Amino acid sequence: MRFLRYIVLVIALVLWAGGLSSTVSHWLYSVGVIVDDYRYGDLYRISALPQFKDHQPVCPPSNRASDTSSTHLYIIGDSFSEEQRISRDDFRVSHYQRVKWGFSQRAQLDPTKRNVLLLETVERHFREHFAQPVNELVVEKDTNQAPSAMVSWRRRLKEDYHRSDVEERLASTLFSHDWAFWLKEVKAALTLSWFNRASTGVSLSRDHKNIFLDFDTDTTRKKLSSFAKLPDTEVNTLVDSLNSIADRYRRLGFDDVYLSIIPNKATILEPNRGAYNHLIERVQNSPKLRVKTVNIYTPYKEASQVPYLKGDTHWNCAGRSLWLDAVREQLSL
Template identity: 75%
Template sequence: MRIIRYIVLVFALVLWIGGLSSTVSHWLYTVGVIVDDYRYGDLYRISALSQFKDVQPVCSPSNRASDTASAHLYIIGDSFSEEQRIGREDFRVSYYKRVKWDFPKRIQLDTTKRNVLILETVERHFREHFAQPVDDLIVEKDTTLTPASKRSWWQWLNEDFHRSDVEERLASTLFSQDWAFWFKELKASITLNWFDRASAGVSLSRDYRNIFLDFDTDTTRKKLSSFVDFPDVEARMLVDSINSTADRYRKLGFDEVYLSIIPNKASILEPNRGQYNHLIERIQHDPLLRVKTIDVYSSFKAARQSPYLKGDTHWNCMGRSLWLDAVHKQADL
């Protein structure tokens, strides 16, 4: 009996540490103790509404990459350009580097190549990304002059353990299996059918056929929703910020800089939900904008089918293909 108690205690301790540590959590994923709780979509994960449960597809890569291509591509991007969605194989390039917003990386440019930079952002975060100077790619002529310092064990430990989001990580660790989703679905169904309420993190379309991130529709969340005021003076300031960012990166050695704003799901599937601010169109068509844009808003609006996953904020394979087609056409990559 004592052995059983010790086994249970050790197992619980491992799960608890997995909720705190990225390294332990990754190991638990590897051995199959916990599974990806985003596998049916991030909006399903938040809402647990079974009608939006959808296995995430694996989209076919474009297979355009070539070691002899003359272009090097760099992307400063958010979750739409993460490695599970976009990769080097989707572009006709010989080198590819993607960095996440607010996580600066040092790079060197090969001046014998065509260096291209894409500034990719989802609509909801566009205003915050360009409200300050963009410096997520730090271009250096010779990184050997200022080598990156090695992390101390204390720095590694501080980065590996996440105390701020421990509750969410523990929930993912403990309740990521299908049996837990069944209970969550039951509770969510009762709450919606009996009280006409969904999770606080999402909102449903008026016909209940689509689900959105609450940030995209809640007008009390300033500068995130598609339906909050977007004054001309702020639009002009952001255009100036984009121009300044592009000018600086060109001086640092980039041959071309492009802007790509990915529409919020609600902006495409339910634009009449409120007073849509038309942020993307106003920025892309501003006469003072000196940066070429990779326009996917127009093709998303014209699409006969939804370019978004049913239970996720991100695009489906068709939406992904539309974006890549726009990149290939505009930037010739």
């Protein structure tokens, strides 16, 4: 009996460590204890509504990377440009570096190359990203001098340890398998059928054919929703901020700076849900804007097929292809 208690204690400690540590959770993934709970879509993961359960596709690779290209591409971006969606192989470039919003990376520019910076953001986070200085990409003259081992060790530990979201990570560790999703589906389907209510965190279109992130539709979230009020004064402030950010990165050595705002799913699939604030158009068409833009709003509005995944906030392969085509054309990649 004591031996059994020790086994249970060890299992509990390992699972708890998986909730705290990325290293441990990755190991648990590799041995099959945890499975990817985003595999059917992030919106399905939140809602557990079976009609939006959708396997995440593997989009065909572009295979365009070139060691002989004269262009070096740098991206400051969000989840749309994560490695599983976008990579160097999608562009004809000889160097590619991406940093996530809210993090920091160093970069050393090659003055003999064309250095291009792409600021990529989903619509819901545009207002918060550009209401403050953008310092995610730190341009240095010499990055060959590595930081001390102590600094590197502390940074790795900080990135590996996740105390703030341990509850969510533990839930993923314990309830990521199909049997757990089935139980959640039953509860979610009954709640929607009996009370016409979906899980907190998502919202359904009026015809219940589409699912959105609640941030995109809830107008009480003033900086996030597509339908929250956006005064002209704020648009002008954001444009001024963009111009200032682009000017600073040009002074640091970039030849070109581009902006790409990816529309919220609700913006494209249910624009009449409320009074759309037209953030993307108002920023991109501002006469004061001195930053080149990659316009994906218009191609998405005119697309013959839905550019988003059924149970996810992100694009499908068709939507991804439209964005890549727009980026390549505008950036000459």
